[in-house]
Amino acid sequence: MSHYHGMSLVSSRSSFPEHPWLLAAIALFACHCQPQLPGGVSPPVKCPPDIVSFPPPCDLPASTALALGPSQPAAPAGSCQNCGGNTAWLGENIEFHELDASGQEANGAGLKFLSFSRRSHQNPNKRELLKLDVIGDRLRGTQPNNVVLEGEDLVKAGAVIRVMRCTDRVRYDLRIESYQETDFWSGSSGAVPLYNIEYQLAGSDTPWLPMCRPTTDPIEPKLQGTAIIFRGDRYDAEKKRVRKTGDSDTWFNVACVGTAISKLHLLRHTHAGREPNRPETGEPERTALLKMLTGDYCGTGRPFTVDGHVLNYSYDQHSWGRVTSRLNPLDPPSGTIAAPTPSQEIDAIWSQDGAVCIGKPRLSTECSNIRDEIEKLCPGKPPCPDDALQAPWGWTGLGYAVSGNPSLVTPSSREPPAGRSR
Numbered sequence: 252m253s254h255y256h257g258m259s260l261v262s263s264r265s266s267f268p269e270h271p272w273l274l275a276a277i278a279l280f281a282c283h284c285q286p287q288l289p290g291g292v293s294p295p296v297k298c299p300p301d302i303v304s305f306p307p308p309c310d311l312p313a314s315t316a317l318a319l320g321p322s323q324p325a326a327p328a329g330s331c332q333n334c335g336g337n338t339a340w341l342g343e344n345i346e347f348h349e350l351d352a353s354g355q356e357a358n359g360a361g362l363k364f365l366s367f368s369r370r371s372h373q374n375p376n377k378r379e380l381l382k383l384d385v386i387g388d389r390l391r392g393t394q395p396n397n398v399v400l401e402g403e404d405l406v407k408a409g410a411v412i413r414v415m416r417c418t419d420r421v422r423y424d425l426r427i428e429s430y431q432e433t434d435f436w437s438g439s440s441g442a443v444p445l446y447n448i449e450y451q452l453a454g455s456d457t458p459w460l461p462m463c464r465p466t467t468d469p470i471e472p473k474l475q476g477t478a479i480i481f482r483g484d485r486y487d488a489e490k491k492r493v494r495k496t497g498d499s500d501t502w503f504n505v506a507c508v509g510t511a512i513s514k515l516h517l518l519r520h521t522h523a524g525r526e527p528n529r530p531e532t533g534e535p536e537r538t539a540l541l542k543m544l545t546g547d548y549c550g551t552g553r554p555f556t557v558d559g560h561v562l563n564y565s566y567d568q569h570s571w572g573r574v575t576s577r578l579n580p581l582d583p584p585s586g587t588i589a590a591p592t593p594s595q596e597i598d599a600i601w602s603q604d605g606a607v608c609i610g611k612p613r614l615s616t617e618c619s620n621i622r623d624e625i626e627k628l629c630p631g632k633p634p635c636p637d638d639a640l641q642a643p644w645g646w647t648g649l650g651y652a653v654s655g656n657p658s659l660v661t662p663s664s665r666e667p668p669a670g671r672s673r
Contacts, residue, residue: 550605
């Protein structure tokens with residue numbers, strides 16, 4: 252699949268789970284999961300506020316979302332039939348997008364990292380501990396003899412991450428079932444590691460189930476169910492904002508492909524995915540792109556989009572490869588060819604504070620009063636200028652990114668550019 256920008260992708264509605272009862276449960280119990288220090292003293296454990304609740308736009312079906320990615324209400328434990336979405340999931344509505352590699356802090360779902368291990372060389376029924384590290388977007392396990400395992404070597408070694416749910420101390424094993432690589436969607440080409448991860452109740456004989464559920468994105472089949480692991484950025488669930496934390500941060504992201512977090516990385520809007528030999532995007536640029544992907548017009552964290560909605564967009568990186576100034580992608584990931592988008596079909600122009608101006612909101616066809624709903628939450632957003640797309644990069648005087656509603660036509664027999672596949 253070739254990716255050019257302006258390009259066409261589906262947007263990710265909310266970024267986080269929307270189970271109000273679960274929020275209350277986590278608030279009450281998640282921070283009680285604390286390591287014991289000598290003398291029985293427990294250090295404070297901070298729990299990021301990952302879980303927030305937003306009503307769906309208009310009367311469209313409600314969709315839950317975790318960690319900058321869509322999902323639907325989770326199926327019963329042990330089943331993923333019709334569960335939809337593409338969140339990192341451990342059944343029983345346990346959804347997450349990050350872990351603290353130090354093991355000191357629980358995430359917003361009340362999960363703590365416990366250990367990283369591999370099968371023993373001498374006895375395959377025993378495990379040997381590994382030191383977990385994430386270098387950029389590469390997961391690594393260091394053995395006691397300082398030999399480092401990564402990529403396919405982790406698969407061959409039967410590498411397993413063990414986590415514990417703080418509310419009841421139930422443990423889950425996450426094994427790396429397979430490994431592959433894909434390319435970044437914009438900027439210079441580069442290998443992005445992808446991990447197919449399965450989970451199981453630790454110590455049980457229950458079947459291993461996929462951690463990443465299928466995405467509604469029209470992506471390459473081989474990418475379905477895979478996750479990107481990277482460090483250097485943290486995400487404010489409620490306000491939909493990005494915070495750069497750098498290489499020294501112990502927290503790392505587990506982003507199922509199709510989620511907004513995964514898209515930010517594939518679009519080189521993360522610390523780990525920064526474009527080589529060029530200035531790194533900052534928090535304002537990354538947050539603007541996050542607002543655009545999640546349809547956060549008002550900048551409050553409230554999304555006005557639904558899972559799987561196709562969107563054309565571009566952003567202000569003139570010097571990057573595979574980024575164009577207009578909303579006419581050459582080969583969007585849906586496999587269709589998008590006709591040039593007229594100015595009146597602009598969805599919005601975006602900054603870190605949400606939409607700078609609004610054209611025709613992306614859900615206008617599905618939801619006739621979507622503009623009224625946006626106006627109620629943030630009155631006074633101006634319409635985008637009619638000529639915003641007439642001059643190349645002309646919209647950049649207003650904001651960092653622009654999104655539009657594509658006019659899709661029948662695919663031609665064109666082959667993708669050499670070296671890239673659909």
